[in-house]
Amino acid sequence: MSEVQITFNGKKVTAQSGQTILEAAQAAGVDIPVLCYHPDLSAWGACRMCMVEVKGMRGLQSSCTCPVADGMEIETESENAVEVRKFVLELLFSERNHYCMFCQMSGNCELQDAAYRYGLDHFMYPRPYDKLSVDASRKYFIMDHNRCILCTRCVRACDEIAANHTLNVRERGSESMIMADLNVPFGESTCVECGTCLQVCPTGALIDARSAYGGREKDVTHTQTTCMQCSVGCTLDVVTRYNRLLRVDGVFGSDPNGGLLCVDGRFAPLYDERKRVNQPLVRRDGKLAAAGWDEALDLVSSKLKEGSVEGFTTGATSNEALQAFSNLFEKAGSKAGMLEAEAPVLGFGSVGTISDIAEADFIVVAGADPLEYQRVIGYLIHRAADRGATVAVIAESENKLSPRADMTVSYADADKVAKAAADAEKIVLVYSVAIKGKVMAAFRPLADKLSYIALSPARNSQGAENVGLTQMKPNGATTQLFLMGEQAEDAGLLDKLNGAFTVVQASYMSPLAEKADVVLPAPLWYERTGHITNLEGKVLPLVAVLPMPEGVRDDAEVLEKLAEIL
Ligand code: SF4
Ligand code: SF4
Ligand code: SF4
Ligand code: FES
Structure with missing residues (x-):
C-alpha cells in the first residue's frame, strides 16, 4: 500500500x-x-x-x-455537505416514528446523535403517522419497524458476520421493510439468535428485551471477560448497572471470535432460572440445611481423610479451580478426573487455530456438530462456505451443518472425502469425541497440509487436560466430590452414587445436588476471576463483572482451603 x-x-x-x-x-x-x-x-x-x-x-x-x-x-x-446531511435527517425523522423520549435507545442512538449535531429541532415534513408492526416473536430481542431507517446494517451483519442470511429488504421506496426469510415472523425464521444484527443497529429498531430502558450508555459499566459456555472462549463485553447484568455484547476485532457470539454466550445465561446455591448446605436428618463454611469444610475434609475418595469435574470452571482440584486429590492420594470424554489425539497434522477456518479451502467436520455445541465455530464454517471453501461432514447421520455442507457421508465413506480433499491447499479437520479410526487413516496421508481443531465437549477441557485430568468413571469410592461449576451434568450420575458420601460444588441446585450430603456454592461465570484455556490452547482471562453473593466463595479458593486442612 x-x-x-x-x-x-x-x-x-x-x-x-x-x-x-x-x-x-x-x-x-x-x-x-x-x-x-x-x-x-x-x-x-x-x-x-x-x-x-x-x-x-x-x-x-x-x-x-x-x-x-x-x-x-x-x-x-462544507455548506453543501451539511445541507445534504440535514436533508437526509429531516427525511428520516419524518418517515417513521422517532420520538426519542419514548425510545429505549435515546442517549445511545447514532441517528439521534446526528440530529443533535446538525440542530434538528422540529419535523420539517408532514408525518404520515403510519403505524408499522413490532415483531416480538423472538425471545431475546424485538424488531420495531417504526424506528428502522433501512440502513441494512442488520442485513449485512447477518450475511457477512453470522453468515446466516436470514434478513433482507422487501418492497421498494417508502414501502421498504426489513424482513426475515420470505417475510415470516422473526421467531419462526431461520434466525439463530446470535444477536449480531442487534449489536450493529444504529437506532432503536432492534431492541434487547432485557436491557431496554435499563440504562443509557453514560450510566452503564462495560467489562471484558471470556465466555465460559463452551470451549471456544469468545471475548464478551458485559454491560452492567447497579450490580445488575444488563446485556452481553461481542467485541469486534477481538480474538478468537472477532465479535461474533452465539445465543449461549450473548443471551441464554442471562435468563438462567435454575435455583442458585447461595450458601453451604449440609444434610441433617435426611434434609439439606444451611450451614456455615467452617462446618461444611470440616465435614468434607474429615471424609476426605477417611480415604476411598474420588473426584469428578465437568470442567466448567477456571484453570485455577481445576489446578486446585487436581492438587487436592494428589495430596489426598486419591484419583480425580473428568466426567466427559475428551476428543482423541489425532497424531498427525498441525494444531490448528480458529483463524485457520477463514483461510482453509477444504473443511472436514468429523464426528462433531459445532452448530449445536460450539456454535461460533459452526458460523465461521458457514462463512468459509460462503467464500467458496468446500465443507464436508463425516458423521453417522446428517447434522446441523449438513444443509450447507457440500457433502455429508458416513464414516465408511471417509476415504471419498479424503480423495476430494487431495487437491486442496489448506485442509482444516474439525472433530470431536465421535471421530473414528477410519477418518484418521483416510486423512493421515494429507497431514502436511492439514491442521486440526479438536472440539471436546467439556467447556474447559484444555485447562483440565493441562493439569492431568482425563475422563474417569466412578469406581465405588465411599466419598465422591463433584466439581460442577454451573453445569448440571446429572445424566447417569445419580445411579452411580451407590450410597457414597457425596459432595457437590456447584452454582445451581440440580438433581445431583439435591442428593448430596454437602453442597458447596460456586461462582457464576461473571463472578469469576482467573483464566480458562480455550480449544486452541490459548489462556484467556476471566474478569469478575459483578461480586459473588455473600455466602459464595470461589471454588479454587475452597479447594485450596480443603487441601490445607487435609
Ligand atoms: S431510534 Fe434514535 S432517533 Fe429514533 S426515536 Fe429512538 S433514540 Fe430517537
Ligand atoms: S440474530 Fe443473528 S441470525 Fe438472527 S437475524 Fe440477527 S444476525 Fe441473523
Ligand atoms: S440495522 Fe436497525 S435501523 Fe438499520 S435496517 Fe436494520 S433494523 Fe433498521
Ligand atoms: S452512505 Fe456513507 S455512511 Fe451511509
Whole structure:
C-alpha cells in the first residue's frame, strides 16, 4: 500500500492508497457522521450521511465508498455537505416514528446523535403517522419497524458476520421493510439468535428485551471477560448497572471470535432460572440445611481423610479451580478426573487455530456438530462456505451443518472425502469425541497440509487436560466430590452414587445436588476471576463483572482451603 497526500478541511494528511475517504478521515481524527457504515461490514453507501465535498469532483461524494487519491482536497463540513446531511435527517425523522423520549435507545442512538449535531429541532415534513408492526416473536430481542431507517446494517451483519442470511429488504421506496426469510415472523425464521444484527443497529429498531430502558450508555459499566459456555472462549463485553447484568455484547476485532457470539454466550445465561446455591448446605436428618463454611469444610475434609475418595469435574470452571482440584486429590492420594470424554489425539497434522477456518479451502467436520455445541465455530464454517471453501461432514447421520455442507457421508465413506480433499491447499479437520479410526487413516496421508481443531465437549477441557485430568468413571469410592461449576451434568450420575458420601460444588441446585450430603456454592461465570484455556490452547482471562453473593466463595479458593486442612 502506497502513501497519498490529501487535505481535510485545509489540513494536510498522509493517507494510504486503497483507503476510503472515511477511513482516512477516521485515521486522521476527522469526524464524519455515518449511519449505514459500520467498520466491520462492507460499505453500502446508501444513507448519504457521510457526504463530503471533494475539490474538482462533480457533486458530493459518499466518503464511506469513495477511495482517496493523491492530491484530494476534501471539505467534510462544507455548506453543501451539511445541507445534504440535514436533508437526509429531516427525511428520516419524518418517515417513521422517532420520538426519542419514548425510545429505549435515546442517549445511545447514532441517528439521534446526528440530529443533535446538525440542530434538528422540529419535523420539517408532514408525518404520515403510519403505524408499522413490532415483531416480538423472538425471545431475546424485538424488531420495531417504526424506528428502522433501512440502513441494512442488520442485513449485512447477518450475511457477512453470522453468515446466516436470514434478513433482507422487501418492497421498494417508502414501502421498504426489513424482513426475515420470505417475510415470516422473526421467531419462526431461520434466525439463530446470535444477536449480531442487534449489536450493529444504529437506532432503536432492534431492541434487547432485557436491557431496554435499563440504562443509557453514560450510566452503564462495560467489562471484558471470556465466555465460559463452551470451549471456544469468545471475548464478551458485559454491560452492567447497579450490580445488575444488563446485556452481553461481542467485541469486534477481538480474538478468537472477532465479535461474533452465539445465543449461549450473548443471551441464554442471562435468563438462567435454575435455583442458585447461595450458601453451604449440609444434610441433617435426611434434609439439606444451611450451614456455615467452617462446618461444611470440616465435614468434607474429615471424609476426605477417611480415604476411598474420588473426584469428578465437568470442567466448567477456571484453570485455577481445576489446578486446585487436581492438587487436592494428589495430596489426598486419591484419583480425580473428568466426567466427559475428551476428543482423541489425532497424531498427525498441525494444531490448528480458529483463524485457520477463514483461510482453509477444504473443511472436514468429523464426528462433531459445532452448530449445536460450539456454535461460533459452526458460523465461521458457514462463512468459509460462503467464500467458496468446500465443507464436508463425516458423521453417522446428517447434522446441523449438513444443509450447507457440500457433502455429508458416513464414516465408511471417509476415504471419498479424503480423495476430494487431495487437491486442496489448506485442509482444516474439525472433530470431536465421535471421530473414528477410519477418518484418521483416510486423512493421515494429507497431514502436511492439514491442521486440526479438536472440539471436546467439556467447556474447559484444555485447562483440565493441562493439569492431568482425563475422563474417569466412578469406581465405588465411599466419598465422591463433584466439581460442577454451573453445569448440571446429572445424566447417569445419580445411579452411580451407590450410597457414597457425596459432595457437590456447584452454582445451581440440580438433581445431583439435591442428593448430596454437602453442597458447596460456586461462582457464576461473571463472578469469576482467573483464566480458562480455550480449544486452541490459548489462556484467556476471566474478569469478575459483578461480586459473588455473600455466602459464595470461589471454588479454587475452597479447594485450596480443603487441601490445607487435609
Ligand atoms: S431510534 Fe434514535 S432517533 Fe429514533 S426515536 Fe429512538 S433514540 Fe430517537
Ligand atoms: S440474530 Fe443473528 S441470525 Fe438472527 S437475524 Fe440477527 S444476525 Fe441473523
Ligand atoms: S433494523 Fe436497525 S440495522 Fe436494520 S435496517 Fe433498521 S435501523 Fe438499520
Ligand atoms: S455512511 Fe456513507 S452512505 Fe451511509
